Amino acid sequence: MTIYNFAKLSLNEKANLLENKAVYLDNFVDGDNLVNTYFFEGFFAESILDLKTGKIIEIIPYQYGYRMDKRKVDNYLKHAC
Incomplete structure (x- = not known):
């Protein structure tokens, strides 16, 4: 599935x-x-x-950019292998 197809889902x-x-990070x-x-x-x-409500209010897909903490991802990938 592409990020674009994912974004179209409910x-x-x-x-x-x-x-x-998905892999929880x-x-x-x-x-x-x-x-x-x-x-x-990918x-x-x-x-x-x-x-307060216990409900998911939004799901935001992204590939890279300001949302991603590179150190956390690098650390996860280092330990996942």
């Missing part, structure tokens, strides 16, 4: 794929949200969970 479809098929708290980071078929995705 929120529930994206969440299901991340939960069942890390999470952090950002205000009232919990952000979970995943790697899936790209990354952040699942944003509203801590």
